[in-house]
Amino acid sequence: MSQITIENLGVQYRSFEALRQISCVVHSGRLTGMIGPNGAGKSTLLKAMLGLIPARGKPVFYGDQPLHCQLHKVAYVPQRSQIDWTYPATVWDVVMMGRVKKTGWFRRFSASSRHRAYDGLVRVGMEKLCDRPIGQLSGGQQQRVFLARSLAQEAEIFCFDEPFVGVDQKTEAILFQIFRELANQGHIVLVVNHDLGESITHFDDLILLNKEIVAADVRENVLNESNLNRAYGGKVSFFSGSSLQAA
Numbered sequence: 001m002s003q004i005t006i007e008n009l010g011v012q013y014r015s016f017e018a019l020r021q022i023s024c025v026v027h028s029g030r031l032t033g034m035i036g037p038n039g040a041g042k043s044t045l046l047k048a049m050l051g052l053i054p055a056r057g058k059p060v061f062y063g064d065q066p067l068h069c070q071l072h073k074v075a076y077v078p079q080r081s082q083i084d085w086t087y088p089a090t091v092w093d094v095v096m097m098g099r100v101k102k103t104g105w106f107r108r109f110s111a112s113s114r115h116r117a118y119d120g121l122v123r124v125g126m127e128k129l130c131d132r133p134i135g136q137l138s139g140g141q142q143q144r145v146f147l148a149r150s151l152a153q154e155a156e157i158f159c160f161d162e163p164f165v166g167v168d169q170k171t172e173a174i175l176f177q178i179f180r181e182l183a184n185q186g187h188i189v190l191v192v193n194h195d196l197g198e199s200i201t202h203f204d205d206l207i208l209l210n211k212e213i214v215a216a217d218v219r220e221n222v223l224n225e226s227n228l229n230r231a232y233g234g235k236v237s238f239f240s241g242s243s244l245q246a247a
């Protein structure tokens with residue numbers, strides 16, 4: 001089983017220190033959530049891990065190689081706000097983009113590539129909307145299309161930044177079901193999640209962040225009053241087990 005190892009990572013935006021001394025491991029075969037208050041640096045950590053922004057510290061490793069040399073194994077779905085929804089592409093176009101790394105630019109997609117893409121759409125229940133422009137879908141449908149694209153990529157590492165924002169309950173259930181299947185298949189599945197409600201119980205492991213790691217461990221060891229107070233500064237009420245509520 002491979003793992004992602006982050007050691008002593010730091011990120012500076014000009015004079016602002018966004019992340020400091022981040023060390024943690026993301027295990028394959030586990031569904032891992034990344035949580036923390038607004039501005040904690042969750043998206044920044046995801047981007048720094050994937051080499052999308054510069055970072056200090058040791059290179060992030062996947063197995064025994066730097067992750068930045070293995071980006072073809074990564075499927076990354078950024079936050080909704082970072083995607084241009086006016087781009088003139090259909091649902092099918094977006095999902096086929098997931099096959100470009102395997103096929104190469106300017107080459108015809110093979111029948112098996114098209115099959116993979118269609119299969120991804122079926123898994124997320126979006127195959128009937130293949131011809132629909134992506135900008136004309138609801139937030140939940142758009143998120144499902146991007147999940148289908150990441151499935152079409154046949155990646156080993158799946159990273160999703162706030163996939164549940166603006167989605168309906170049906171979509172949330174579909175997303176969690178597929179995340180679970182991917183984890184059970186032995187993949188790395190890392191999901192930035194804003195919500196501390198019921199949905200948090202889906203995760204096996206949690207990384208709790210506020211500029212630095214507050215805790216990174218199995219869910220039960222992370223969700224305790226002391227960790228949450230350190231991360232959220234008393235803005236979250238802790239009831240019992242995994243039951244939390246924003247104060």
Ligand SMILES: Nc1ncnc2c1ncn2[C@@H]1O[C@H](COP(=O)(O)OP(=O)(O)OP(=O)(O)O)[C@@H](O)[C@H]1O
Nearest residue numbers: 013016018036037038039040041042043044045194
């Ligand atoms: N490109 C940038 N330039 C300067 N500062 C930035 C940049 N991107 C993010 N920041 C700052 O870095 C900090 C961490 O931002 P980031 O988006 O990673 O947090 P987050 O935990 O994902 O927040 P949220 O939950 O609100 O999405 C914030 O204070 C943010 O304002």
